[in-house]
Amino acid sequence: MQHGVARRSAIVLLAGLLLTTPFWLPNPYHLHILIMAGIFSILALSLNLLLGYTGLLSLGHAAFFGIGAYTSALLALKAEWPFVAGFVAAVMLAGGSGYAIGRLALRLRGAYFVLVTISFAGVASLVSVNWMELTNGPLGLPGIPAAEVAGFVFRTKRAVYYLVLAVAGLAYLVCRRLVRSRMGRAFVALRENEALAASVGVDGARHLGLATVISAGMAGGAGSLYAHYTRFVSPEVFLFSYTVTMVIMVVAGGKGTLAGPIVGAVIFTILPEALREATSWQWQMLLYGVLLILTLLFLPRGIVPALTAWRDRR
């Protein structure tokens, strides 16, 4: 009982904190970091569905992010689609490419899935650089309009903060609903022992394919938000380092937990910026690396599982 009350007050406190942040943190640079933390939270949640729950490692997740960003940007610039329609198209197209990857890679699991996702991201990146007529190549696509929902334009950082917060909250709820459903149990069962899961009648290829589609679609949505926030998209969105950052966030935060990816995303978005302010650039990445190694050394299962274990022990 008491546990429930403590939990509920913590949630209310956290919600209040998140909703009022732009008012006690007016610095636009800080707000920018929080917006990026929100976008990365969606990406980490999406990667966690695969890596944390089904155990599939996608090392091409930046591709789904980039496809979402380009879809949304191109539809806004060339076809003058409204943001909401572009966002939905970004989710669908990224999800569709997730479906194709799933069909291709899930005949063979493990390392093959990893390889196919890496190659896919490589191909997507090459297309964005070389298909000049469509993507404007390395010059990128400037002048993407700000997001607009029902006549309200998200032009200020404060407004975008709330938009990203809302979408990240939605992504969290989708993940929670999914993980606690029949399908979520199938994901975990397949991760733990695919042969056993098959013996009770769980169709592995079908469920892993579905997980890939949902995960890719979420990453595409994050890409759309990113495009309409920075108002500029270039082939950089396909960078491998984005994928690596997502993996770090999921693993350090706690894969296979709902809160882990968000905690990881917030910490590992803020950390490089904080280090930049605190030290010179030579030390920044070095310290980042050391802190990451220490986290994984002392909390191998991630920050959130470690906190949960600590709470349960008390």
Next chain:
Amino acid sequence: MLTLESVSAGYGRVEALRGVSLGVRRGELVCLLGANGAGKTTTLKTISGLVQARSGRIVFDGEEIHGLDAPEIVRRGIAHCPEGRRVFPFLTVEENLRIGAWTRRGAEIAADMDRVYASFPILSERRRQPAGTLSGGEQQMLAIGRALMSRPRLILFDEPSLGLAPTAVEITFGIIKEIRETGTTVLMVEQNAYGALRMADRAYVMEAGRITLDGAARDLLHDAHVKQAYLGG
């Protein structure tokens, strides 16, 4: 109830089954003996659709089931308790049971779960615990409970006693006997040949992918060859 007619199956170029024929009648407890690599596990996997038969027929309740996929075979009433890691360690006891009813829908699932909890009160006590925290014997109970959740008419057990403490082996064999007494047919692979033959009605002996001997379990217990090869002389 179940008939295999010259079933062959294998992995890649390896032929694990070379024309296996056997039969299980309704209500029987039949056991399959043999050395490692004789093809016992492959036989069970071929029946449950985890391995596809290359030739031959598998008939269950008058219908051919070879060529059907695993979910469909579970739906037809065959549950498979595989060897080795028997439960999903990170799912709770309750989630493990729920996944046993994967191929079913509807309200009876809850009633069936209560029935499993009534048979295994220890599982009820631990229903919110991850299955990985259970003892070996408890995990075996959970695996059996999970198999029952699909409402099978035939259960395939693969090495149910493997890796269990002697008391847990005794309890597991007791449960299998009870399952059979409540009308469920059992086909079981077991390396504890003595224990298996004592509770079975009939048995088949496999060697190198073929059935080499079969008969009433009682007779095989006294068979010279079986004694020498599987009962330790």
